Structures are given as structure tokens and as C-alpha cells.
Amino acid sequence: MAVIAVAAGLVVLIGYFLPMPLLGEVRALFLHWAMILFAIALIVGVINLARVHWLKVARRQPGYINSLALILALLFLVVVVGYFGPISPVSIWIFNYIQVPLESSLMALLVVVLALGGARLFGRHLSLFSVIFIFSALITLLGSVSIIGFSVPGLDEFAAWLSRVPATAGARGILLGVALGAVATGLRILTGSDRPYGG
Amino acid sequence: MNPADLIGMIVGFFLTLITFSYIFKDNVLFRLVMHIFIGLAAGYAAIMAWYNVIWPQLVVPLVSGTLQEYIWMVIPLVLGFLLMTRIIPSIAGWGKPTLAFLVGIGAATVVGGAVLGTLLPQIRGLINLFDQQYLEQSAGNYWNQMVNSTVILVGTITTLTYFQFQAKSRLGQPVKRAAWIESISWIGKIFIAITLGVLFAGVYSAGMAAFVERMNSLVEVVLAFLQP
Amino acid sequence: MSEIRCSMCGEPNPDDLEFCQNCQARLKPMQSTFESEQSDELLQQSSPEIQGNDQNDRRGEINQELPSWLSEVMSEPESPVEPGFEMPEIEQQEPDAARAELLDWLESQQLDEQVQESEEVSQGDEGLIGIGPLAGLTGVLPAEPDISHIQKLPSQSIKLQITEKQLAHVETLESVISEEGGYHPFERKPAPETSSVWRIIIAVTFFLVILASLLFGGVEFAYPEYSTEVLTTSQLIGSIPNGVPVLVAVDYEPALSGEMDAILMPVLEQLVFKSSYLALVSTIPTGPLQAERLLSAVHQEDYFQFKVADQYTNLGYIPGGAMGLLGFAQSPNQIVPLDLTGNYPWQNPALQDISSVADFALVVVATEKPDTAQNWIEQVKPLLGSTPLVMALSAQAGPVIRPYYESSPKQVDGLVIGLSDAVTYDNMYQRTSTATVYWDTFSLGILLACLLIMAGAFISALVWLYKGMRAASPKGSKA
Numbered sequence: 001m002a003v004i005a006v007a008a009g010l011v012v013l014i015g016y017f018l019p020m021p022l023l024g025e026v027r028a029l030f031l032h033w034a035m036i037l038f039a040i041a042l043i044v045g046v047i048n049l050a051r052v053h054w055l056k057v058a059r060r061q062p063g064y065i066n067s068l069a070l071i072l073a074l075l076f077l078v079v080v081v082g083y084f085g086p087i088s089p090v091s092i093w094i095f096n097y098i099q100v101p102l103e104s105s106l107m108a109l110l111v112v113v114l115a116l117g118g119a120r121l122f123g124r125h126l127s128l129f130s131v132i133f134i135f136s137a138l139i140t141l142l143g144s145v146s147i148i149g150f151s152v153p154g155l156d157e158f159a160a161w162l163s164r165v166p167a168t169a170g171a172r173g174i175l176l177g178v179a180l181g182a183v184a185t186g187l188r189i190l191t192g193s194d195r196p197y198g199g
Numbered sequence: 200m201n202p203a204d205l206i207g208m209i210v211g212f213f214l215t216l217i218t219f220s221y222i223f224k225d226n227v228l229f230r231l232v233m234h235i236f237i238g239l240a241a242g243y244a245a246i247m248a249w250y251n252v253i254w255p256q257l258v259v260p261l262v263s264g265t266l267q268e269y270i271w272m273v274i275p276l277v278l279g280f281l282l283m284t285r286i287i288p289s290i291a292g293w294g295k296p297t298l299a300f301l302v303g304i305g306a307a308t309v310v311g312g313a314v315l316g317t318l319l320p321q322i323r324g325l326i327n328l329f330d331q332q333y334l335e336q337s338a339g340n341y342w343n344q345m346v347n348s349t350v351i352l353v354g355t356i357t358t359l360t361y362f363q364f365q366a367k368s369r370l371g372q373p374v375k376r377a378a379w380i381e382s383i384s385w386i387g388k389i390f391i392a393i394t395l396g397v398l399f400a401g402v403y404s405a406g407m408a409a410f411v412e413r414m415n416s417l418v419e420v421v422l423a424f425l426q427p
Numbered sequence: 428m429s430e431i432r433c434s435m436c437g438e439p440n441p442d443d444l445e446f447c448q449n450c451q452a453r454l455k456p457m458q459s460t461f462e463s464e465q466s467d468e469l470l471q472q473s474s475p476e477i478q479g480n481d482q483n484d485r486r487g488e489i490n491q492e493l494p495s496w497l498s499e500v501m502s503e504p505e506s507p508v509e510p511g512f513e514m515p516e517i518e519q520q521e522p523d524a525a526r527a528e529l530l531d532w533l534e535s536q537q538l539d540e541q542v543q544e545s546e547e548v549s550q551g552d553e554g555l556i557g558i559g560p561l562a563g564l565t566g567v568l569p570a571e572p573d574i575s576h577i578q579k580l581p582s583q584s585i586k587l588q589i590t591e592k593q594l595a596h597v598e599t600l601e602s603v604i605s606e607e608g609g610y611h612p613f614e615r616k617p618a619p620e621t622s623s624v625w626r627i628i629i630a631v632t633f634f635l636v637i638l639a640s641l642l643f644g645g646v647e648f649a650y651p652e653y654s655t656e657v658l659t660t661s662q663l664i665g666s667i668p669n670g671v672p673v674l675v676a677v678d679y680e681p682a683l684s685g686e687m688d689a690i691l692m693p694v695l696e697q698l699v700f701k702s703s704y705l706a707l708v709s710t711i712p713t714g715p716l717q718a719e720r721l722l723s724a725v726h727q728e729d730y731f732q733f734k735v736a737d738q739y740t741n742l743g744y745i746p747g748g749a750m751g752l753l754g755f756a757q758s759p760n761q762i763v764p765l766d767l768t769g770n771y772p773w774q775n776p777a778l779q780d781i782s783s784v785a786d787f788a789l790v791v792v793a794t795e796k797p798d799t800a801q802n803w804i805e806q807v808k809p810l811l812g813s814t815p816l817v818m819a820l821s822a823q824a825g826p827v828i829r830p831y832y833e834s835s836p837k838q839v840d841g842l843v844i845g846l847s848d849a850v851t852y853d854n855m856y857q858r859t860s861t862a863t864v865y866w867d868t869f870s871l872g873i874l875l876a877c878l879l880i881m882a883g884a885f886i887s888a889l890v891w892l893y894k895g896m897r898a899a900s901p902k903g904s905k906a
Binding site for chain 2: 002004005006008009010012013015016017029031033034035036037038039040042043044045046047048049050051063066067071072074075077078082085086091093094095096097098099100102107108109110111112114115118128129130132133134135136137138140141144162163164166167168169170171172174175176177180182183187190195196197
């Protein structure tokens with residue numbers, strides 16, 4: 001298995017640095033296959049999800065009604081959207097009036113939860129860094145709004161500077177750290193040291 | 200307004216209220232609605248995967264494509280069937296070659312993208328912050344930009360240092376990093392706190408936009424029924 | 428003259444000689460003068476049975492049991508018994524003198540309790556054994572060859588040598604073992620009723636304030652000033668020729684529809700106004716649906732004279748994340764051969780010259796996730812060449828992607844972040860969209876949140892100070 005992973009990975013990786021025509025064609029073919037297999041993996045995941053919940057229904061485990069609702073919703077969508085098409089008016093109706101309201105409402109809950117979390121932060125953990133955290137958040141939020149006829153001088157400029165300079169510096173450091181970690185992890189897989197696929 | 204949209208607005212109205220009820224307490228209706236949502240999302244993902252990828256790119260070439268297309272698509276077909284054995288626990292091991300193929304390509308993509316897309320350009324960008332041409336052409340004052348560039352450089356290096364966790368263990372003492380690394384990473388912590396604060400503000404803004412949009416949709420439904 | 432028989436070769440030698448005439452082996456064992464005097468005295472004091480015939484009898488009995496070479500040494504009646512050489516009695520009870528000699532002999536053979544430095548056993552030129560049970564014997568074959576003479580051994584402590592590091596590991600292991608299986612009292616979590624009360628209060632406050640603002644209006648908030656990012660983006664889009672193909676990636680989840688629709692709409696409207704041919708694509712399954720929603724909303728705008736339906740193609744979903752993007756960037760017509768309607772889009776005159784993403788005049792990516800934006804930057808941007816990349820981002824992704832925009836050379840050529848930039852964009856073209864409609868209510872909600880967070884932080888800080896003062900006071904410390 002490691003041979004497959006390393007060989008396929010090396011073909012793709014070398015293509016980043018050496019633009020050879022034949023290698024490029026093999027690389028494009030591998031990427032195409034990977035895309036198709038990813039789509040198959042998606043379907044495998046959905047089938048597994050249905051199987052897990054079906055077992056829950058079959059064994060009448062607690063909450064099996066919810067699992068039954070999940071399976072019915074899945075089947076309904078597969079049948080309806082599969083028949084009418086993914087961008088048919090029916091599909092768009094389901095998307096507009098069921099998926100969007102549900103997901104948007106879940107996102108909207110953050111308003112309450114984050115406000116409560118921010119208000120209680122100092123009660124749980126008061127330190128220099130929590131003060132800096134809340135201060136930065138408040139400056140950025142207040143800098144983005146201004147009541148007509150009432151403005152704090154310099155607040156907008158300071159908020160813009162905060163997001164452009166120190167926040168960018170921190171974000172850049174985080175990005176570089178994440179990239180270094182990704183390279184290390186990827187190279188471990190490409191050298192066969194790490195085998196998350198088993199074997 | 201056509202009847203389908205009206206029914207849809209009513210459905211959306213009640214779904215929004217049920218989801219908002221979670222603020223007060225986790226309840227049966229909320230959990231039921233969430234399971235329905237997961238089923239719909241999973242079903243749509245499966246449909247798009249089949250409709251947009253597997254059917255036109257795998258099945259059609261195998262059934263009605265040229266010989267070359269047929270030959271090239273046999274391999275993903277076989278690998279795909281092996282991958283599907285993951286559903287059955289007794290033969291789940293047959294899917295390992297496919298997983299190895301995907302993992303190898305994924306790892307290479309990540310490494311290549313990280314090196315060429317982030318590491319090298321961002322380091323080059325850090326160096327170019329002190330480029331004379333860049334400083335002179337910047338919107339602000341030359342020295343203002345120099346100060347900003349210095350702050351960005353210091354912030355980037357100290358943030359990176361914060362994530363270095365090599366330490367020595369000494370007899371009878373807690374494991375800790377060298378004093379000079381601790382002091383540099385302390386400064387990095389400040390930059391990370393500022394970055395996370397700005398991120399928190401961004402997440403909150405996104406949540407507030409969703410909240411306003413949802414409240415607006417609730418108001419529209421109520422007004423649609425109240426107004427003649 | 429009495430004779431003494433050599434123990435090595437057996438030849439008789441005169442008694443007064445020390446070394447054998449035949450083989451030069453020592454005839455008499457080496458002995459200290461003190462011992463020899465003591466042994467003489469003891470011998471003289473010994474019972475007569477030991478001496479003379481009894482002595483001979485005893486010797487005869489011994490000779491029967493001892494090895495021949497040893498018995499020969501002791502067989503001569505005339506030869507004086509050398510106490511240091513006498514073999515201990517095995518069966519017969521020795522007289523006191525002999526016993527005393529034996530004890531002396533044994534005592535001389537006792538080793539110290541500690542490891543002693545062993546002297547090199549050298550038989551010298553004479554082959555005499557100096558120590559051990561064969562002391563005094565000459566010509567004896569050494570138990571070990573000369574090459575393995577016992578060397579002086581370094582004195583070593585019998586204590587176990589442990590390094591500091593090993594001791595630290597031992598302590599760690601002991602602490603882990605001691606904690607394992609120990610009784611850990613269950614920590615009671617704080618009662619949830621208090622937090623749910625505050626959660627309900629805050630939720631009701633938000634509901635009422637936002638509802639009032641939507642229904643009745645109220646506080647007016649100033650539109651944000653033009654940001655350089657929005658100006659740059661608008662100029663970039665304005666600089667592309669009319670009617671050229673533009674790749675638009677609608678990569679945000681339905682959860683962020685409220686914000687992202689408002690951000691992407693002005694960008695799309697400007698593109699449609701320039702008669703750009705839009706190729707819509709997405710790396711998430713619901714992205715194509717989002718794109719259809721958006722374009723139907725644009726199509727409903729009265730001031731658009733163009734039929735949007737003829738100006739776009741929905742290429743659909745690209746699975747695989749970064750892998751799929753890399754493949755698409757290299758050869759989009761191979762990765763996405765058909766669009767969502769089942770047609771072959773690459774025969775369209777607007778797209779027939781497209782062989783890679785660099786052939787598009789502009790690439791616009793709308794997403795709320797920093798990871799998705801990073802994938803586009805890392806996998807697609809290097810292959811774009813001179814084609815600009817514009818990003819319409821949610822406020823939660825903006826700070827993470829800004830380094831790519833601020834870098835030199837830029838990896839992102841245009842940036843529109845959050846609702847504030849969307850309002851700025853609308854104002855530039857003096858248009859009213861959902862962003863401007865929501866702006867006052869949105870700003871009021873943000874202000875309310877800031878007030879709540881500041882109030883909560885202030886109260887929490889006061890409580891913390893109070894607790895600290897109470898703990899520091901004498902009464903508090905006693906309690």
C-alpha cells in the first residue's frame with residue numbers, strides 16, 4: 001500500500017517543480033481519477049450514514065425516530081432531486097425554504113452564544129491575553145459601525161490598523177506554521193513513515 | 200406571490216422558530232429538524248457526486264466512450280469498487296489500495312501547495328515589506344510603513360516561535376522551554392491574541408448578518424399574512 | 428644426609444637444597460620466619476603420636492587418600508614437616524598442634540571481605556605459587572595460562588549508577604502509577620440554570636432590538652468609508668473587456684447565505700453589466716444551487732437589460748478539495764466535461780478557447796472558509812499567470828486571507844470582506860441591495876453586542892477584584 005501512496009504522490013509532487021509534458025499528462029490523469037474516487041467516497045460515506053441510522057431504527061435504540069426521519073429525508077431528496085435534476089425548480093425550492101433557513105438559523109444562534117461567551121470571559125479567565133483578545137474584538141467591531149452624528153475620533157483608523165498590521169502579522173505566522181506542519185505531515189506520508197490508510 | 204413560494208415561506212418560518220428554540224432548551228423538535236437537515240444535506244451531496252462526476256466522467260466513457268477513454272476509466276472503476284467494500288466490515292480491507300492512492304495524491308497536493316502557495320510567497324512577502332520601492336510607493340508615510348513592516352516582521356517571527364515546543368526535562372523540575380524562547384513566544388502570544396480577537400469579531404459579524412437575515416425573513420412572513 | 432624427593436620430577440635431592448637438581452623446582456615451600464618458628468614450637472609441643480612412627484602411620488593413611496604427587500611429598504619420614512605445607516586431616520582427628528597449624532594455614536588463606544587486589548600470580552623464574560591453596564607448591568601447572576594473569580581489578584562500588592535523566596523518568600513513572608486507580612472526586616460542574624437564564628435574557632434582548640429596528644427603523648448608521656480593497660476590486664473588474672469569460676466560484680455554505688449573497692451580489696452585477704460570460708463552479712455540493720439562486724436574483728433586477736440565462740453556464744461540483752482544484756486548474760474541460768444541464772459547455776463560443784484557468788479573464792472566488800480560499804490560492808493562483816484573482820470573503824475569513832492580499836507580489840488581487848465592504852461596493856454604484864437594507868439593523872446589533880460584552884467584562888472584572896480583595900483580607904484568609 002505504501003508503494004501505491006508514495007508512487008502516486010511523487011508523480012503529483014514532482015509535477016509541481018518539474019514541468020515535463022509526459023509527467024504532466026500522467027499527473028492530470030491521476031488527479032482526474034482521484035476526483036472520481038473522491039466522489040465515490042462521498043457516496044460511500046452517505047451509504048454508511050444511512051446504514052448506521054438504519055441499524056439504530058432496526059434495533060429500536062433510543063432516538064430511533066430521529067434516525068428514521070434522517071433516512072426518510074435522505075431518500076426523499078435522492079428520489080425527488082434525482083428525478084427532477086439538481087438545479088430544477090423543485091430542488092431550488094427545497095434548498096431555499098428548507099436548507100437555507102435551517103443552516104442560517106443555526107449560524108444566527110452564534111450571536112447569542114458568542115455574546116454570552118465574550119461577556120463571561122473575564123469571569124472565567126482574566127489575564128493579559130484575554131484582555132487583549134476582548135479589546136481587539138471590541139475595537140474591530142466598533143470600528144466597523146458608526147452612528148450618524150456620533151463618532152469616536154481615530155477609532156476607525158485604529159481598527160483598520162489593528163486588522164492590517166498586528167492581526168495580519170499573527171495570521172501570517174499562523175499560516176506559515178500551518179504550512180510547515182502540513183509539509184511535515186505530507187512528507188511523512190510520502191516517505192511511507194505514516195500510513196493512515198493501513199498496511 | 201405564487202403558492203409554492205408562500206408554502207415555502209411558511210415552512211421556512213417554522214423551521215427558523217424551531218431552530219431558535221434551542222436557545223431556550225434542547226428539545227425534541229429541534230433534534231428532529233436537525234436530523235432532517237442532515238438527511239437532506241447528505242442526499243444532496245450524493246446526488247451531486249453522481250450527477251456531476253460519476254455519471255458523466257466514469258459511466259458515460261465506459262459505456263459509450265472511445266477505446267482510450269474506456270481503458271483509462273477501467274482503473275478508477277476497479278478502484279471505486281474496491282473502495283465500496285469499505286461499507287462491509289468483513290472485506291473493508293480491500294479498499295486500502297484506493298485509500299492509499301487518494302492519501303498519496305492528497306499529501307502531495309498539500310505539500311506542493313503549501314510550499315509553492317504559502318511558504319515561499321509569504322516569506323518573499325515578508326522580505327519585500329522592506330523593499331525601498333514598496334516603502335516609497337505605499338499609501339502612508341515612508342517611516343509609517345517602515346514601522347508597520349517592522350511590526351509585521353516581529354509579529355510573524357514571534358508567532359512562529361510560540362508554536363515551538365521543544366523543551367528539556369530536568370530532575371525535579373517541570374518541563375519547560377529555554378528562557379529566551381519563552382520570552383519571544385510571550386510576545387507572539389500577544390499577536391495571536393490580537394489575531395484571534397479580530398477573527399472573533401469577524402465570526403460575530405457573520406453571525407449577526409445571518410441573524411438579521413433570518414429575523415427579516417420572519418418579519419416578511421408575518422407581514423405577508425397581516426397585510427392585505 | 429637425609430633426602431627430599433622433588434614433588435615435580437620425583438628425583439631425590441639432598442635435604443639442604445632448596446631447588447631440585449633435576450628440574451629446578453622448589454623443594455621446600457616459601458614460608459615466613461615467624462610461621463616457621465611457631466610451627467616448630469607447636470611441633471615440639473605436639474603429642475609424641477604425631478611424631479615418629481605415629482607420624483609415619485598417619486602419613487601412610489593420608490598417602491592412601493591423597494593424590495600421588497602430594498602423597499610422595501609427604502612420604503619421606505625424615506623430611507621435616509613443613510607446617511605451611513601440611514594438608515589438613517581428612518578423617519582422623521588431628522591433635523591440637525596440628526589443628527592449630529591448620530587454623531593458621533586456613534587463616535592465611537582467608538580472603539578479605541572486600542574484593543582485594545589480586546596480586547599477579549607469578550611463579551617467577553622458579554615457578555613457585557605464592558598465594559592460594561597451592562601456596563608454596565612449585566612447578567605446578569598454573570590453572571590459567573600466563574596470558575591471562577589476573578590483573579588488578581579496579582575497585583567498583585556495588586551501588587547502582589543512575590543518571591539524572593533516568594531518575595526524572597522514574598519520578599514521572601511513579602507519579603503516573605500513583606495517580607492511576609486513585610480516587611478522584613468527581614468535580615461538580617456549575618449549575619446550568621444561571622447560564623441559561625443569562626442566555627435567554629441576551630437572546631430576548633437581541634430579538635426585541637433587531638425586530639424593532641426592522642419594523643420601525645430607528646438609529647441611522649453611517650455607511651463605511653471606501654476601502655482600498657473595494658476600490659481595487661472594482662477597478663480590476665472594470666478593466667476587463669466586455670463579453671469575456673469569467674470564472675466564478677460560489678463556494679459558501681447555505682448557513683452564510685445572508686452575508687455572502689450580499690457580498691457577492693454587487694460583484695456579480697458589475698460582471699453581468701459588462702456582459703461577461705460567467706462560468707460557475709463550486710467545490711461544495713450545494714454551491715451550484717447557491718449560484719442558481721444568486722443569478723435568478725440578479726435576473727430579477729429591473730435595470731439589467733441582458734438575459735442572464737444566456738450569459739452563464741453552471742459547471743457544477745468539483746469534488747476532492749485541493750486535488751480537484753489542481754486538476755481543474757490544469758485542464759477544466761477534462762475535469763468538467765458536462766455542465767449541470769448535461770450539455771457540453773466548451774463548445775460555447777465564449778468558452779471554446781479555454782484550455783486552462785489562465786484563459787479566463789478573471790477568477791472570482793466567494794467563500795466563507797479560510798481553508799477553501801487557501802486551496803484556491805495555493806492550487807489555482809500559481810497557474811493563473813496574469814489573470815487576476817478576486818476574493819469575496821465572509822468577515823470570518825478575511826483576517827486569515829489578508830496576508831495573501833498584503834504580500835508583495837500579491838497573491839490575491841482584489842478583496843471584498845464582509846457586509847461593510849458590500850455596502851461600500853453598493854454605494855460606489857449608488858445601488859440599493861440587501862447589504863444596504865440590512866446595514867442599519869446590522870450595525871445596531873453589533874453595537875448592542877459590544878455593549879453587552881463590555882458590561883459583562885466590567886462586571887466580571889469587578890467580581891474578580893472583589894474576590895481577590897476578600898481573599899487577601901484577614902477575614903478572608905481565615906475563612
